[in-house]
Amino acid sequence: MMEKRTPMPVQEAVAAIMEHRIESRMEWTDLQEASGRYLAQDIQADHDVPPFDRSPYDGFAVRAYDTLEASRDNPVSLHIAGDIGAGSVFGGTVEAGEAVRIMTGAPIPDGCDAVVMLELAHDYEKDGHHYIDVKRPFHVNDNISFRGEDTKRGTTVLQRGTVVHPGVTAVLASFGYAEVPTVQKPHIGVIATGSELLDIREPLQQGKIRNSNAYMIMAQIEQAGGEAVSFGTVSDDFDETLSTVQKALHSVDILLTTGGVSVGDYDYIPDILNELGASVHFNKVSMRPGSVTTAASLGPQLIYGLSGNPSACYVGFELFVRPVIQKVLGSPAPHLKKTKAVLGADFPKPNPFMRFVRAELKDENGGWSAYPAGLDKSSSVTSLSDASALIVLPGGTRGYEKGMDVDILLLHSAEGSEWPWDNIVRSYRS
């Protein structure tokens, strides 16, 4: 009746699924819809930035040579030969003793080689002509933004795998990318298993609970950059579960199930993976919560059996599914961002398995303190809403004390880690 499973250390389990290759597909996305998407190609500058020598200020374009002798006591007078707004081009060439009124961003007129800021030029009218007084010398190239000084044409300005945030949007707009080459979001199917699951719109019934896992995982999928596809809830029935899994596998890159993954009589996921002929990468991980997390591949597709316990399901997703989605997207740092914190409370209970403790972070004295969030049971839903990090407590024979330095994994960070597992995995091996 009982199947024996060998727990795999977390690091090895993550490495196993990261070796699996899922193809990335490119699609063009409207720039205004591209926020949060990942670039499928390097982006090159299609022109110099600035595209011409231009004025960074409102003021007067001058010939620096004319101002060489200028001082407070002996201002130099220049004739205003014209006026040039941003977006316009000055027609003629500026001669000795002349200046041109220029606006921020406008091209430097031929003949000029410096800009006098508006605040430093006194303008006046005399005999129907306009002049400025300049009271200090300016040097060649003063106050000019040079063509290409920001970026030369042909430079790679954005790397493949960059996530589109507002600063990236600005660069894409500058270089005319009204459509952006983005990585298509991988399609991730979700099946919730369990006869105890009610739809969230149903009233509670004795013995049943509402299906929170599927909604949570779909939100996790979106946060990780994937496209969630729900295949609903199935009861604890082998045939129903199998046919739903088979249907889902027609259209997804990755399939996630929650529940039914343990060793109980109604846990059909192991049998279904067997029936499908999937090759199981692991079916037990030396971690808490989420030790029964299962991952298997079937050709190019990955199938995960996540725990039915909300917190175990959550952690299993973040450790094993998120990095696979991020890898498809081309992210250079696909794993949860690892950083350090000080443990905010004792965690006395030793555990041979590595523990991931949901935690609230507080910024104290310029560093993070990590406080275990609420009840740390794998069945707890409400503690998930307070957690912004997972404290990583390597397995061993000792507990952990308040004030100790610990590794944490950030749950809502826009940044990730390349490989967070070195140096923190001293986990139990059976």
Add this chain to the structure above:
Amino acid sequence: MMEKRTPMPVQEAVAAIMEHRIESRMEWTDLQEASGRYLAQDIQADHDVPPFDRSPYDGFAVRAYDTLEASRDNPVSLHIAGDIGAGSVFGGTVEAGEAVRIMTGAPIPDGCDAVVMLELAHDYEKDGHHYIDVKRPFHVNDNISFRGEDTKRGTTVLQRGTVVHPGVTAVLASFGYAEVPTVQKPHIGVIATGSELLDIREPLQQGKIRNSNAYMIMAQIEQAGGEAVSFGTVSDDFDETLSTVQKALHSVDILLTTGGVSVGDYDYIPDILNELGASVHFNKVSMRPGSVTTAASLGPQLIYGLSGNPSACYVGFELFVRPVIQKVLGSPAPHLKKTKAVLGADFPKPNPFMRFVRAELKDENGGWSAYPAGLDKSSSVTSLSDASALIVLPGGTRGYEKGMDVDILLLHSAEGSEWPWDNIVRSYRS
């Protein structure tokens, strides 16, 4: 010709616009669409969690009293009286000497007060009856998740102003919130001004640049939680700009303009605010970049004149617009997240104004180092794509050296600050 402006310290400018009140509106959002939205109300638990005493494991529900004498050498034999899957309820009452097969999450049957985990129970058949052997004593309440132990009915489980991330989604689903009371996104209009602006689909022309600011700001609005409404580009023409501003004010909570805000001949925003009768909170801030940032109110609406320079525009938005949007949403921490870093490079040039230097962050030795990102000119677009923080360098007469501790503001953090300005503002006052 020149208007004199008095620069306001950054802290005072932020405080001025934060005093302005914009009404929050509530709307119901489908749970699957609610990610990233802000809760408009506190959320109460509509039932105990767990809703009934249940088993956290697969195993056998037993009467602890029956196992008191159990040991490895003298196992206690219990008759399996039935079997109960998750979602089912055991019909009868369990009598002395009996056990019931129970699945994770199933209700504890009447008469039982402990659960023996599957791994610790040896089951066998004898004379057509099924039994388990228990080899150690169990105590009353061993391995039972009690009704309400996670959350009691009526408890506030989520606060107004909470952003919906996957853990919050799980809680909302558990309590049956198929529709979620969210704060309606404030509508933020965007007008780009400047005769030099080309649409991003147009080829470059001498003297002109593509309109990157509007796309950037719309992405910033979305990132801050607002709804961006584009009113296109207007050339440097007073009447055209005025009529576009008036049209936009019919439908937005906040209006943003970029460009035309300085003291040049084609900078019409000051005149337009005057024409509208708007009351100006500030029109110069003692900061670099973005010193010409302007903010005014017209009844319940806010109008911002942001710089036309991309980086100045970017910084002006993050400091002065983002917190107003976040306040409408009910965020308890509406400002950019402030934290500490070590300056990664010299910044020798002193400046009387407070500087916001775009920076790349590197996690070194468990702390952040902040490296100025590319060219730090307010006209630079490409440096925006690399920046994940702003280094805050208070104004003064000295430069800053590599290795100094500095304050930084995180640009892509899901978290914010309540009020980041205390202790860092030692800015120039004219």
